[in-house]
Amino acid sequence: VTISDLGEFGFIEAIAAELPRSDRTVVGIGDDAAVLTAPDSRVVATTDLLVEGRHFRRDWSSAADIGAKAAAQNLADVAAMGAVPVALLVGFAAPGDLAVAWARELVTGIAAECARAGATIAGGDVSGAGSVVLAVTALGDLAGRDPVTRAGAQPGDVLAYAGVLGESAAGLALLEAGLPRPASLIAAHRRPAPPYHAGPEAAALGATAMIDVSDGLLADCGHLARASRVQVDIDTGRFPGDPALAAAAAALGRPGALDWVLTGGEDHALAATFPADRELPGYWTVIGQVRKGQGVLVNGTAATGRAGWNHFGD
Amino acid sequence: VTISDLGEFGFIEAIAAELPRSDRTVVGIGDDAAVLTAPDSRVVATTDLLVEGRHFRRDWSSAADIGAKAAAQNLADVAAMGAVPVALLVGFAAPGDLAVAWARELVTGIAAECARAGATIAGGDVSGAGSVVLAVTALGDLAGRDPVTRAGAQPGDVLAYAGVLGESAAGLALLEAGLPRPASLIAAHRRPAPPYHAGPEAAALGATAMIDVSDGLLADCGHLARASRVQVDIDTGRFPGDPALAAAAAALGRPGALDWVLTGGEDHALAATFPADRELPGYWTVIGQVRKGQGVLVNGTAATGRAGWNHFGD
Numbered sequence: 160v161t162i163s164d165l166g167e168f169g170f171i172e173a174i175a176a177e178l179p180r181s182d183r184t185v186v187g188i189g190d191d192a193a194v195l196t197a198p199d200s201r202v203v204a205t206t207d208l209l210v211e212g213r214h215f216r217r218d219w220s221s222a223a224d225i226g227a228k229a230a231a232q233n234l235a236d237v238a239a240m241g242a243v244p245v246a247l248l249v250g251f252a253a254p255g256d257l258a259v260a261w262a263r264e265l266v267t268g269i270a271a272e273c274a275r276a277g278a279t280i281a282g283g284d285v286s287g288a289g290s291v292v293l294a295v296t297a298l299g300d301l302a303g304r305d306p307v308t309r310a311g312a313q314p315g316d317v318l319a320y321a322g323v324l325g326e327s328a329a330g331l332a333l334l335e336a337g338l339p340r341p342a343s344l345i346a347a348h349r350r351p352a353p354p355y356h357a358g359p360e361a362a363a364l365g366a367t368a369m370i371d372v373s374d375g376l377l378a379d380c381g382h383l384a385r386a387s388r389v390q391v392d393i394d395t396g397r398f399p400g401d402p403a404l405a406a407a408a409a410a411l412g413r414p415g416a417l418d419w420v421l422t423g424g425e426d427h428a429l430a431a432t433f434p435a436d437r438e439l440p441g442y443w444t445v446i447g448q449v450r451k452g453q454g455v456l457v458n459g460t461a462a463t464g465r466a467g468w469n470h471f472g473d
Numbered sequence: 474v475t476i477s478d479l480g481e482f483g484f485i486e487a488i489a490a491e492l493p494r495s496d497r498t499v500v501g502i503g504d505d506a507a508v509l510t511a512p513d514s515r516v517v518a519t520t521d522l523l524v525e526g527r528h529f530r531r532d533w534s535s536a537a538d539i540g541a542k543a544a545a546q547n548l549a550d551v552a553a554m555g556a557v558p559v560a561l562l563v564g565f566a567a568p569g570d571l572a573v574a575w576a577r578e579l580v581t582g583i584a585a586e587c588a589r590a591g592a593t594i595a596g597g598d599v600s601g602a603g604s605v606v607l608a609v610t611a612l613g614d615l616a617g618r619d620p621v622t623r624a625g626a627q628p629g630d631v632l633a634y635a636g637v638l639g640e641s642a643a644g645l646a647l648l649e650a651g652l653p654r655p656a657s658l659i660a661a662h663r664r665p666a667p668p669y670h671a672g673p674e675a676a677a678l679g680a681t682a683m684i685d686v687s688d689g690l691l692a693d694c695g696h697l698a699r700a701s702r703v704q705v706d707i708d709t710g711r712f713p714g715d716p717a718l719a720a721a722a723a724a725l726g727r728p729g730a731l732d733w734v735l736t737g738g739e740d741h742a743l744a745a746t747f748p749a750d751r752e753l754p755g756y757w758t759v760i761g762q763v764r765k766g767q768g769v770l771v772n773g774t775a776a777t778g779r780a781g782w783n784h785f786g787d
Contacts, residue, residue: 185515186620189700191553191685192519192613194620197511201499204518205506206610208564208600239505250522250564250608286522294564294608296520299506306500306508371505386503 162262163255167285170259174266181279183245193282195246195298203299203306205236211291219334222261224349226268228425229293231351232373234276235427237299238358239371241307244276249283250294257291268350269295276355304362312368312387312432318447319439320430321357323347324376324398325416328423329407338410341403353427357442361431364439369431375422377462379430380447380455387432390452392459393421397446421457476576477569481599484573488580495593497559497614507596509560509612517613517620519550525605533648536575538663540582542739543607546687548590549667549741551613553685555621555676558590558669563597564608571605582664583609590669618676626682626701626746632761633753634744635671637661638690638712639730642737643721652724655717667741671756675745678753683745689736691776693744694761694769701746704766706773707735711760735771 162170175188185194195202207229209215215225234244249269253262266280273279278297330348339345353371361369368387372379376393384391395417404416432449433439455462476484489502499508509516521543523529529539548558563583567576580594587593592611644662653659667685675683682701684693690707698705709731718730746763747753769776 186554186622190620190622190624191550191683192517192556192611194515194517194554194615197514197516200511200514201508202511202516202612203506203508204560204562204610204612205596206520206562206564206608207598208566208602208606208608210566210600210602210606212603213601236505240500240508242506246518248518248520248610250520252522252524252606282519284521286524287527288522288524288606289526289603292522292524292566292602292606292608294520294522294606294610296518296562296608296610297506298516298518301508306504308500308504310504369505 160259161256162253162259165259170285174263178270178280184279184281188282193248195281197300199301199303201301203237203240203242203301204296205233206294206296207233209293217291220349222264223268226265227272227350229295230269230272231353231427233295233297234272234278234355235353235371237297238353238355239369239429240299241304241358241362241366241369242299242301243359244278244297244299244355246278246281246298247273248296249280251283252286252288252292254289255287302359307362307366307369309368309370309383309386312383312389312449314389314449314451315435316367316432316449317435317445318380318391318393318430318432318449319443319445320372320428321442322354322428323426324372324428325404325419325423325426327351327425328419329404329416332411333407336411341406343403344407347426351425351427354429354442357429361429364433365437366431366433369429372426372428372430373424375424376430377421377455383430384453384455388453390450390454390456391447392450392456393447395458397444399444474573475570476567476573479573484599488577492584492594495560498593498595502596507562509595511614513615513617515615517551517554517556517615518610519547520608520610521547523607534663536578537582540579541586541664543609544583544586545665545667545741547609547611548586548592548669549685551611552667552669552672553683553743554613555618555673555680555683556613556615557673558592558611558613560592560595560612561587562610563594565597566600566602566606568603569601616673621676621680621683621745623682623684623697623700626697626703626763628703628763628765629749630681630746630763631749631759632694632705632707632744632746632763633757633759634686634742635756636668636742637740638686638742639718639733639737639740641665641739642733643718643730646725647721650725655720657717658721661740665739665741668743668756671743675743678747679751680745680747683743686740686742686744687738689738690744691735691769697744698767698769702767704764704768704770705761706764706770707761709772711758713758
């Protein structure tokens with residue numbers, strides 16, 4: 160059965176019937192628009208487009224993984240503001256001959272990641288297209304706290320991250336080389352697991368700035384440093400060893416894994432700055448300092464080259 | 474200059490610098506997510522995907538018109554809930570060799586339609602793709618009123634519409650036939666003008682159900698009738714004569730324009746049901762009755778065929 164067989168309305172009905180509904184949903188799927196509660200009179204909103212062949216490949220990832228990843232990258236953006244994800248709107252364009260089973264599995268993956276973040280699917284749109292395109296919008300709730308932007312880092316703050324770094328990039332490198340192990344890295348590439356809870360908790364802990372690491376740690380710290388008009392110095396000695404990354408580097412004949420950690424995107428870790436005296440829960444790892452100045456340093460030296468990192472072979 | 478020349482970040486910066494910012498925007502373009510005010514502790518949200526070659530053609534419409542139309546269809550969905558449009562998030566995918574000038578004009582069109590509706594662009598995303606794809610999400614404010622869904626129509630209510638019907642479809646027919654006149658219809662196809670104000674005003678007037686007419690009046694009244702579990706009977710004698718539509722029908726050798734009025738989408742008129750005793754402002758035209766039963770009738774007869782209309786030659 161293809162999407163064309165069901166038609167737009169039949170397809171939406173079939174999908175919507177299976178989705179959970181949240182008590183934050185005033186009006187859900189099936190009307191002109193959704194209506195959601197916004198208890199503190201503000202709403203966090205972010206949108207991303209994912210294009211087949213650029214952001215995902217149907218031969219490398221299952222439909223459920225593609226859906227989960229699309230959801231994750233948007234939900235992580237909400238968390239990176241210090242907010243709790245509440246709802247997704249999902250735009251889905253696909254060739255008419257796409258199997259409904261594939262699309263159902265995609266939605267299952269989106270819904271599963273939503274559930275992990277405490278959100279639900281509240282609406283969407285379906286269209287024909289030559290290839291699969293996903294447009295995901297996430298909405299979130301700041302629960303009365305100020306949003307944590309990229310712009311508040313202060314000289315003297317520490318830089319910390321929560322989640323994992325480099326695993327998705329390593330997994331992609333393994334896939335590209337046709338290597339099946341470490342399987343945990345391939346899984347991390349197919350389905351990242353952002354630490355959603357860490358976002359609002361960072362806000363409550365007094366984070367001064369925060370960003371979702373989607374372009375790579377150096378690039379995203381560069382965005383943060385620029386927005387905050389500060390310099391960020393990353394101390395690579397602070398990164399915990401990751402045996403899976405080391406194994407992948409060895410399997411691929413690379414000198415080490417630091418390159419993935421510093422420049423790999425798509426893990427959707429959160430990077431945040433905190434006042435230096437703040438006691439942080441164990442899932443935050445302090446990896447650097449904020450100083451007067453500009454740009455991103457690695458171990459005190461200006462990082463250069465792609466994404467500000469010179470790929471000097473780890 | 475192409476989008477690839479500027480890169481994603483350069484492109485976004487160039488665009489964002491020109492956009493107006495609303496006092497409803499707590500955090501605007503350039504962070505992980507936008508933050509907007511939601512004064513009555515609810516937010517209306519809707520999303521649509523527009524795919525080149527399916528929803529628009531670059532050779533038939535200017536970039537500004539494509540942008541305005543993409544914005545209009547989402548803003549109209551917000552208005553159809555009885556809400557005031559507040560903000561758009563715009564996902565934009567395009568080939569890297571697309572001229573920045575085209576993309577700028579697109580955004581100018583989106584921003585102009587936002588201004589018409591009282592909204593602003595608060596965020597977005599940019600991606601590469603083989604063809605142009607727009608993913609527009611609109612957010613709105615119910616201003617303390619209940620949302621007007623599709624499901625509240627009651628037997629005894631009247632059916633009314635605000636805006637125009639059939640002009641976009643007639644304009645498309647003229648374009649397809651290579652006819653330049655009536656120019657107002659071609660303009661209506663390129664850039665519909667939904668009556669945004671009529672949505673919240675209908676809510677204040679006690680509308681029992683409302684829908685954005687995007688699939689055609691018969692089809693959308695069918696959605697409303699089904700959601701409300703009622704029957705809608707449209708009296709075609711109530712439609713005001715439209716000289717431009719009559720001229721287009723004559724130019725195309727068609728017996729009349731009623732087919733466009735009943736089945737043409739994309740004008741984004743609003744159709745709503747009201748208690749029969751309600752005095753309606755002049756921009757609402759009563760065109761039918763709500764009764765017990767199901768489905769849509771035209772002049773008391775069950776409409777059949779495409780979109781519930783048998784195209785019996787007007």
